[in-house]
Amino acid sequence: xxxxxxxxxxxxxxxxxxxxxxxxxxxxxxxxxxxxxxxxxxxxxxxxxxxxxxxxxxxxxxxxxxxxxxxxxxxxxxxxxxxxxxxxxxxxxxxxxxxxxxxxxxxxxxxxxxxxxxxxxxxxxxxxxxxxxxxxxxxxxxxxxxxxxxxxxxxxxxxxxxxxxxxxxxxxxxxxxxxxxxxxxxxxxxxxxxxxxxxxxxxxxxxxxxxxxxxxxxxxxxxxxxxxxxxxxxxxxxxxxxxxxxxxxxxxxxxxxxxxxxxxxxxxxxxxxxxxxxxxxxxxxxxxxxxxxxxxxxxxxxxxxxxxxxxxxxx
Amino acid sequence: xxxxxxxxxxxxxxxxxxxxxxxxxxxxxxxxxxxxxxxxxxxxxxxxxxxxxxxxxxxxxxxxxxxxxxxxxxxxxxxxxxxxxxxxxxxxxxxxxxxxxxxxxxxxxxxxxxxxxxxxxxxxxxxxxxxxxxxxxxxxxxxxxxxxxxxxxxxxxxxxxxxxxxxxxxxxxxxxxxxxxxxxxxxxxxxxxxxxxxxxxxxxxxxxxxxxxxxxxxxxxxxxxxxxxxxxxxxxxxxxxxxxxxxxxxxxxxxxxxxxxxxxxxxxxxxxxxxxxxxxxxxxxxxxxxxxxxxxxxxxxxxxxxxxxxxxxxxxxxxxxxxxxxxxxxxxxxxxxxxxxxxxxxxxxxxxxxxxxxxxxxxxxxxxxxxxxxxxxxxxxxxxxxxxxxxxxxxxxxxxxxxxxxxxxxxxxxxxxxxxxxxxx
Numbered sequence: 132x133x134x135x136x137x138x139x140x141x142x143x144x145x146x147x148x149x150x151x152x153x154x155x156x157x158x159x160x161x162x163x164x165x166x167x168x169x170x171x172x173x174x175x176x177x178x179x180x181x182x183x184x185x186x187x188x189x190x191x192x193x194x195x196x197x198x199x200x201x202x203x204x205x206x207x208x209x210x211x212x213x214x215x216x217x218x219x220x221x222x223x224x225x226x227x228x229x230x231x232x233x234x235x236x237x238x239x240x241x242x243x244x245x246x247x248x249x250x251x252x253x254x255x256x257x258x259x260x261x262x263x264x265x266x267x268x269x270x271x272x273x274x275x276x277x278x279x280x281x282x283x284x285x286x287x288x289x290x291x292x293x294x295x296x297x298x299x300x301x302x303x304x305x306x307x308x309x310x311x312x313x314x315x316x317x318x319x320x321x322x323x324x325x326x327x328x329x330x331x332x333x334x335x336x337x338x339x340x341x342x343x344x345x346x347x348x349x350x351x352x353x354x355x356x357x358x359x360x361x362x363x364x365x366x367x368x369x370x371x372x373x374x375x376x377x378x379x380x381x382x383x384x385x386x387x388x389x390x391x392x393x394x395x396x397x398x399x400x401x402x403x404x405x406x407x408x409x410x411x412x413x414x415x416x417x418x419x420x421x422x423x424x425x426x427x428x429x430x431x432x433x434x435x436x437x438x439x440x441x442x443x444x445x446x
Numbered sequence: 447x448x449x450x451x452x453x454x455x456x457x458x459x460x461x462x463x464x465x466x467x468x469x470x471x472x473x474x475x476x477x478x479x480x481x482x483x484x485x486x487x488x489x490x491x492x493x494x495x496x497x498x499x500x501x502x503x504x505x506x507x508x509x510x511x512x513x514x515x516x517x518x519x520x521x522x523x524x525x526x527x528x529x530x531x532x533x534x535x536x537x538x539x540x541x542x543x544x545x546x547x548x549x550x551x552x553x554x555x556x557x558x559x560x561x562x563x564x565x566x567x568x569x570x571x572x573x574x575x576x577x578x579x580x581x582x583x584x585x586x587x588x589x590x591x592x593x594x595x596x597x598x599x600x601x602x603x604x605x606x607x608x609x610x611x612x613x614x615x616x617x618x619x620x621x622x623x624x625x626x627x628x629x630x631x632x633x634x635x636x637x638x639x640x641x642x643x644x645x646x647x648x649x650x651x652x653x654x655x656x657x658x659x660x661x662x663x664x665x666x667x668x669x670x671x672x673x674x675x676x677x678x679x680x681x682x683x684x685x686x687x688x689x690x691x692x693x694x695x696x697x698x699x700x701x702x703x704x705x706x707x708x709x710x711x712x713x714x715x716x717x718x719x720x721x722x723x724x725x726x727x728x729x730x731x732x733x734x735x736x737x738x739x740x741x742x743x744x745x746x747x748x749x750x751x752x753x754x755x756x757x758x759x760x761x762x763x764x765x766x767x768x769x770x771x772x773x774x775x776x777x778x779x780x781x782x783x784x785x786x787x788x789x790x791x792x793x794x795x796x797x798x799x800x801x802x803x804x805x806x807x808x809x810x811x812x813x814x815x816x817x818x819x820x821x822x823x824x825x826x827x828x829x830x831x832x833x834x835x836x837x838x839x840x841x842x843x844x845x846x847x848x849x850x851x852x853x854x855x856x857x858x859x860x861x862x863x864x865x866x867x868x869x870x871x
Contacts, residue, residue, distance in 0.1 A: 191546055191550075191835065191836065192524055192527070192528050193524075193527055193528070193546055193547060193549065193550030193552060194549065194550035194551065277695065278694040278695025278698075279693065279694050279695060279707075297694060299694065299695055299697070299698075300695070301695070301698045302639070302694075302695040302696065302697040302698035302699070303697075304697075304850055304852065307698075387698060388639065390639065390697075390698065390846070391638070391639065391697040391698055391846065391849075391850050392843075392846050392847050392849075392850040392852045394850075404839075407521050407524065408839050409835065409836040409839040409840065410524060410546075410835045410836060410839075411836050
């Protein structure tokens with residue numbers, strides 16, 4: 132009865148009278164979609180295609196682009212050692228984030244998400260860096276990392292240890308990338324921690340209680356129950372972390388400008404260097420497209436490989 | 447009653463309009479957009495004061511000043527250039543950057559204004575300084591400061607290290623660096639994070655070794671940036687770097703860091719332009735700067751063909767945007783008149799390239815700089831500014847690889863030459 136009633140409204144067969152109604156529906160949908168879609172076209176689709184156009188030119192950004200070079204820009208990118216280094220640096224940060232930053236965030240989430248005394252305080256403290264703007268973060272850490280012990284806190288503390296020399300940090304080509312990673316981790320682990328904490332709240336108490344009743348200890352509970360049930364959150368944070376590392380710009384540019392001598396070059400700083408420092412906007416556009424392709428390839432592959440529905444179980 | 451009121455009011459209003467229409471035509475109101483990069487005093491207040499004075503004298507003119515930091519200015523300027531809407535008046539260093547702007551049709555040809563009244567305005571400028579803002583015989587801007595790069599040094603620290611005379615040859619110079627180090631003083635402050643401060647050292651070495659001929663050959667691409675003069679300049683630079691004469695962290699330090707370090711009396715020397723004294727003072731912790739400041743020419747290099755009187759440097763000017771109203775040109779004329787330029791010199795902001803403004807220049811160091819520029823046997827605008835923008839930036843990057851020891855002189859020179867092949871035609 133119920134079903135029949137509910138369906139009595141639906142068309143039994145396509146009838147001419149239905150057609151205007153459906154058109155109207157589409158029109159309504161189109162009207163509601165239009166504002167967002169038009170913005171999407173102007174600010175996302177159009178720039179991508181104009182980049183594609185400019186990437187075929189040698190163009191300094193002043194006046195119209197006339198020096199057509201076909202695919203030379205792309206050839207140059209793929210043979211440029213500095214770009215390869217930038218890709219390598221991005222990948223290194225991705226790997227370091229996945230093996231250090233995310234596990235740390237997870238551990239902290241499990242700690243402060245439960246019954247640690249004063250956990251509200253720790254939660255606020257750990258999340259605070261994420262609230263700071265990237266520029267402010269960069270400037271604070273530049274001060275901390277200063278190579279001059281009379282100005283940099285870290286070096287001032289280091290030289291208190293007998294036999295330790297002040298370190299170059301951001302000015303040392305072997306240390307700079309690690310320094311950048313420390314700052315990125317400091318800034319973003321709070322976000323991941325928050326996501327994990329939200330995920331933890333979705334885990335039913337009963338499941339964990341059942342495990343405890345069955346005799347699981349704290350470690351077994353965490354590794355066999357909690358973390359598997361956090362699977363979808365973990366996959367989301369991995370996705371965010373990888374994409375964030377691949378497109379990282381602001382912090383790095385302000386702290387190091389990709390230097391010294393490309394020692395902390397990321398894809399985005401490389402793009403900016405050519406686009407807006409050397410004013411080779413054609414080349415910069417080509418770099419942006421290569422970046423887009425890399426990120427897109429990762430996204431598609433990751434979504435297909437890793438984001439299976441949760442009921443398939445486990446991670 | 448209210449209707450009567452309206453009637454009276456209407457009549458009054460109509461009358462007012464009629465009277466206004468009959469009165470003398472008020473001058474059209476114009477707005478001038480002016481971008482400069484003097485983010486600190488004395489420059490900041492000096493420019494603001496002049497704008498205010500001009501607006502008081504010309505009530506129809508409104509001047510909007512945008513103050514930007516050096517690097518931010520370059521980025522923002524390019525962005526507005528792409529939209530085809532440059533500021534009416536803006537900071538310029540002439541050279542390759544300006545030429546690119548001219549080619550794109552972003553600047554206004556002010557040759558007629560300079561030549562009006564049989565060249566009255568043109569004659570106020572030194573010809574060499576004015577020519578920096580000319581391209582293919584047409585003027586697009588005017589200089590307000592013209593000077594040179596040289597070694598600024600702290601006399602007290604030199605005395606402390608037992609150095610009595612300033613060095614005149616490169617080996618003397620290296621010896622003095624060693625003496626300073628022996629006395630526990632950081633010999634040189636350098637902001638190599640910004641790249642161009644270190645490039646100045648290499649530029650001078652190349653000029654001293656190869657002279658005008660070497661650069662001309664490379665620039666015209668009859669020669670090359672891998673010619674011996676440039677390679678040797680890198681080798682001499684390596685000799686200096688091997689002594690580790692710079693402050694800790696110089697590889698990522700900015701130009702302001704360098705000026706601050708020198709201004710705080712922690713390093714004995716810095717190689718910088720005529721803005722050195724005012725910027726090191728502004729960037730020092732106590733805003734007083736180096737008490738006993740001296741200046742000496744870049745030393746000659748043994749065996750080099752460049753003369754000791756060859757000068758590298760440049761200055762500051764104002765370029766005129768393509769949409770600028772005539773009032774903008776008049777305002778720049780006001781900014782660069784002898785009275786204001788003398789005041790500018792008195793504040794230590796730069797060296798006036800304007801006749802009749804010398805009176806403002808009293809500081810002996812600044813007078814020495816002006817003398818050197820006036821007597822230059824060869825004046826080379828900073829390489830990175832003179833060359834097309836993409837190449838200037840590639841050149842700065844290459845010099846930094848020598849400081850970081852990630853490239854050999856041959857590799858660094860080759861990188862510059864590769865960029866030259868793309869950009870110099």
